[in-house]
Every structure is written in C-alpha cells, then in structure tokens.
Amino acid sequence: MRTLPTVHGYRMLGGVGATLIAVAGLAAGALPVETGPAWWTDLRHLAEPALLCGYAGLTLLVAAWWWAGRDLRATSRRAAGSESAGESGARLDCRSAALTLACWAGPLLLSPPLFSRDAYSYLAQGAMxxxxxxxxxxxxxALGGRLAAEVPQMWQQTPAPYGPVFLAIAAVVSGLTGGKLVLGLLGLRLVALAGVALLLRYLPRLARHCGVDPGAALWLGVLNPLVPLHLVAGAHNEAVMLGLLVAGLCLAFERRFGTAAVLITLAALVKAPAVVGLLVVVSLAARYSGRRVALARTAGFAAGTAAAVTWATGIGFGWISALGTPVYRHSWSVSSALGRGATRLAGALGLELGDGPMRLCLGLGLLAALAAAAAAWWQRRRLGPAYALGLALAAVALLGPATRPWYALWGLVLIAAAAPDGRARPAAALGAVVLAFVALPSGFGPDRVQAVLAAAGVLVGLLAVGWLRLLTAPLRLSTAVAR
Incomplete structure (x- = not known):
C-alpha cells in the first residue's frame, strides 16, 4: 500500500482550503455595495456560516504551508546526508513553487475581493x-458613480497615497475594463500575478547572493499564506512593488547598479517604502567605485527615472505631497490604537485635548519606526544589506502610522531571502501565521458574533487536519511494513 506523495498532499490540502475561502467570499467577502443577481442576494444571507467555512479553509491553507515547510526541511536534511530524497519530498525550486502557488491561489482568482476593499479604490483612482x-x-x-460608491466612507475624501507607476497601471486596467467591477478586479489580480512572478524569478537568485537556501526563501517569501490571501485575493499593489524591489536588489548584487536603481525607483513609484532599497544599491556600488560616486550615480538614475515616469504618465508630481496620506487618524496601527486609547482616557478624566493625544501617538510611532529602521541599517555590515533592509521595512510596517497584515510582506520577503538560520526565520513564519487570521474576509473589523464564528472555523479546520493525520498514519505504517 502506497501513500500520496507529500508534495501532492499539501498542494491538495491548500487547494481545498483556498476553495473554501473563495466560496465563503461569495457571501462574506468584501462584496459590492449594489446587490447583484437574486441568487447572490440570497447568498449574502449566509454570511455567518460562510465566515465559519472561510476560517476553516484558512486553517487548511496555513496547515498546508506548514506541512510544505516541514517537507522542505526534511528533504534538506536528507540531501545534506547525501541520501536520496525518495518519493516523499522534493527540492523546492521555482517551477515547484509556482505549481504549489497555482494550487493555493488559483481558486481565489475568481472570488470577490477578500480581506480588503482596496481593489475598489484602485479602480476608482484609475478612473480618476x-x-x-x-x-x-x-x-x-470627486469621481462619483458606482466605483466611488464601493470605497468606504472614511476614505472618500482621502487623496491617493500611491505613486504614478501604479496609478497609470490602475488607469489602464480601469480603461480596458470599462469600469466593470468583475473585469476590473480580474485585471488587477493579473497585475498582482505579474508581481508575484517577478518574486518567483528573482527571490531565489537574491537568496543565493545572500547565502540562503533558495527553497527556504521561496517557502517563506512566496508561498506563505499572506501572498495568496492578500497579494492575489486582495489584489494589493504590494505585489508589483515587491517584485520590482527584489528584482532590483538582485541585479544590484550582480553589479548592474544602474538597472537596479531604475527598478527600485519604479517600485517606489508604486509605493513609497521601496525607496529605501536604493540604500542597498549605494552600499554595494560603493565597494567598487567609492561612496560619493556610488551615491551620485544612484541618485542620478533615481531622479531621472522619477522625472521621466512622472512626465510620461502625465499624473504630475503631487505624489510627493501625498506621501503624508498614511499619517491619518483613521488608519489602523499600533500608534493610532494607542492614540485612540489616550483620547478616551483623556475624555474619561474630563480633559478636552482634541486630537492632541492622537497626533502625539502617531508622531511617537513614526519616530519609533524610523529609529528601529535606522538601528537595523546601522548593523548592515554584520547582518548584510538585504537582511538589514528587511528588518528596517518590517519595523516601518509594524510601527509606522498605518499597519495592515499585507504590509508585513515588505520585510518578510527580504527576511526570507537574506536572514540566516536562527530566530528570525521562525519568528517571521509564526508572524505570517498570526497575521493570516487577523483580517475578516469582508475587510472590516469583527463583532463578537463574527469573532466566535471565526474561532469556531479555526477549530473545525484543526479537527479536519487532525483527522487527516489519523487517516494517513496507518497507510504510512502499512507502506513501511511492506517495504
């Protein structure tokens, strides 16, 4: 008696989990405001059981990812011992990772937006x-119409915080799809897949330059649950930003500094945090041409690229002033949560401080993020520039004025490519698991009933995983005896 090869097992398990999430999204996702066909309206009434189903599927997906990691470590140990990997495991390369990600993300491509309503904002801003x-x-x-109606009220008056590269892409998608939500969402997801494809190609190369196992980098940086859940299902522009950033960093290690500076600048013109990647280009180029020359050349390439792209898109230089948009009291972050707590405490004490406590906490949070990022970069000679950059971006994502689960990928992807074996990699993996469960499929915060249903869904998923282990254990024993 033979068992299903491990790689097929975790692909199927994750695929089943992703399918459950996609089906749950039909009733509990970030659905359009306008009601659709009658059958869809009926499905919306099943939001509560769908939420339970979605969290059960999410648990299966996370379990499949963890299973893939265990198989990768076991295969690496066998390879280190010069033993055959056998039928139970295989080295994780780009092709294998792409097939696995296709199984886990494929069902999510045709689902409604999940875990965020940002895709609607992208389409509306492209139409603008x-x-x-x-x-x-x-x-x-200012746009009005159906696309604007899909954006939450608290963001209706907020200018776009994105660079001209992404807004031009959003405009192309919005124009080609004629403002239709379903086609527009599919277009944005295809753009996100292009960014993920860049990660699949360049992350293993960057890992080799940093002395890290490429398979381990792919597992932690590309296959982690945040990628299918937020870069694909949520269609977030982090996919394009990170794809360009990693490609640029890889080329910088290969001494193609001009091209690296151009790619990283394009990444920053999608979303601003990527601009710190230029520090790595300067750091690496300085080894060959001196610090001043490296700084001047990198700055020249970056400024030229930014000016050319801004002119070509015709969107203007307003993106510079828009960099402060994330520093907004309605944004969720550690500092804004402290600000809300301080405001309530001041009110309970009878103090009329207005939004002073919120501004103070946001300012302190921003200073803490910058201090942590600077401390990580200060240690770049010991850590390596790519790893130091990953820690700096992780600090900004976690301590900055706006925090979302997918922001963790800013640092996680580079930690996956550059962190040595030690505490950082397990901590990053555990963080990805926790953040995978934070956001509801609707993109809004949970009430008590939803929190209970989500917990029940996780329990159902864990019971299913336990049942599968009990089911497969006798088969493995029989196979071992037969051999």
Missing amino acids: VLADIDVYRHGVA
Missing part, C-alpha cells in the same frame, strides 16, 4: 486619472 481628476488633491468622492 482617465477623467483628468487630480488624485493627489481629491478623494474618490
């Missing part, structure tokens, strides 16, 4: 660009 509305001065309320 086409309508010659300044996205850096006006919120989507």
